[in-house]
Amino acid sequence: MTYRKIIGFGGSSFVVSLPKEWINKYGLKKGDVVNIEEESDMLRILPKDFKTKKNESFITIKFQNINTLKSQLIYSYLGNYNTINIVGDSLINNLSQIRETVQGLVALEIIQQTSDKIILKDFLNIYDINVYDIIRRIDRIILSMAEESLIMLKVEGDYLESIEQKEIDINRLSNLVFKVLKRCFNPVDKKILGLTLDEVFYYWELVLFMEKFADQVKRLPRHFKTLNKDQSIIEIYNELIDNYKLMMKAHFTKDIELVTESISKKPIMFKKCDEAADRLSKIYIPTLEKLRLMNTHIGDMGKVLLKLNYQAGVESTNK
Numbered sequence: 001m002t003y004r005k006i007i008g009f010g011g012s013s014f015v016v017s018l019p020k021e022w023i024n025k026y027g028l029k030k031g032d033v034v035n036i037e038e039e040s041d042m043l044r045i046l047p048k049d050f051k052t053k054k055n056e057s058f059i060t061i062k063f064q065n066i067n068t069l070k071s072q073l074i075y076s077y078l079g080n081y082n083t084i085n086i087v088g089d090s091l092i093n094n095l096s097q098i099r100e101t102v103q104g105l106v107a108l109e110i111i112q113q114t115s116d117k118i119i120l121k122d123f124l125n126i127y128d129i130n131v132y133d134i135i136r137r138i139d140r141i142i143l144s145m146a147e148e149s150l151i152m153l154k155v156e157g158d159y160l161e162s163i164e165q166k167e168i169d170i171n172r173l174s175n176l177v178f179k180v181l182k183r184c185f186n187p188v189d190k191k192i193l194g195l196t197l198d199e200v201f202y203y204w205e206l207v208l209f210m211e212k213f214a215d216q217v218k219r220l221p222r223h224f225k226t227l228n229k230d231q232s233i234i235e236i237y238n239e240l241i242d243n244y245k246l247m248m249k250a251h252f253t254k255d256i257e258l259v260t261e262s263i264s265k266k267p268i269m270f271k272k273c274d275e276a277a278d279r280l281s282k283i284y285i286p287t288l289e290k291l292r293l294m295n296t297h298i299g300d301m302g303k304v305l306l307k308l309n310y311q312a313g314v315e316s317t318n319k
Contacts, residue, residue: 034046044187057081057083058084058085059079061085063086069086073101077108079182080122083120084121085119085120086098104172106173106176106179107122107125107176108123109121126183134173135207142170142213142244143245144166145218146244148163150234153237163221167215167217174207177204180193181195184200199308202307205304206301206304209300212297212300216297219290220291223287232275232276232280233276233280233291235272236273236276236291237291239269243262243295246261247259247302248301251305254309266295266299273292276288
């Protein structure tokens with residue numbers, strides 16, 4: 001740590017000299033412009049138009065089986081490793097599944113392949129990423145899944161394959177959001193993405209609960225073929241989807257009144273599920289349990305926005 005003396009400059013400005021080593025590191029000279037950002041009780045100085053340089057990092061994964069590899073790849077992907085090496089004697093026998101797994105991770109590509117080694121490269125460019133837009137896409141896919149599920153619940157039809165493919169797309173986009181948000185621990189990347197620390201945690205939690213909600217929407221139709229078309233189940237499902245829409249409208253407009261309106265419906269929906277469980281046969285229990293989980297996750301989404309608003313209120317009070 002080095003210390004610099006504050007020098008008076010004119011009647012209303014102050015000057016602090018910058019270390020020569022830092023100037024040389026970024027190729028700056030007299031007359032160049034720097035950005036100064038205030039963050040909490042600190043000032044952050046960055047060269048103007050500075051573009052982040054990814055530190056080269058790599059990880060080697062020893063292939064055991066395809067299920068273990070999927071978990072290891074997601075860990076490496078979210079960890080923002082630039083290069084991922086997969087090594088093992090049986091890679092060639094599992095190549096199609098490995099390729100399928102890699103295709104499920106945005107901007108990750110196979111650049112080299114032999115019988116006992118596969119090299120993956122991360123080509124993500126955060127200048128092309130907008131987290132808010134990705135969340136809007138996830139929301140639209142969830143609503144499309146819900147619409148197809150409702151058709152299966154009301155009338156005959158098999159949309160299971162379509163619904164499950166949409167859920168794969170949601171997982172793909174969710175992992176992309178998590179990966180990008182982790183880049184925000186680098187202050188330069190955080191500036192490029194234009195996110196505050198509160199927004200990083202807010203988006204992380206919101207996407208997490210949206211993903212959990214979508215998972216229940218995917219699982220519901222698996223039971224529909226064995227159930228009679230009970231009107232109360234259809235009504236509960238319709239009301240939950242309407243409440244999900246209300247909750248997401250609250251998030252997109254940052255409307256706290258809509259959040260509280262949505263959350264107030266939570267005990268009502270639990271009561272309707274309990275009443276249906278008392279009246280219907282045990283075959284409906286798995287379906288009702290998933291409806292309860294959907295209701296829970298909608299409430300969880302509301303808490304995410306309430307926490308953000310509370311923190312913003314505290315910050316404004318302290319200023």
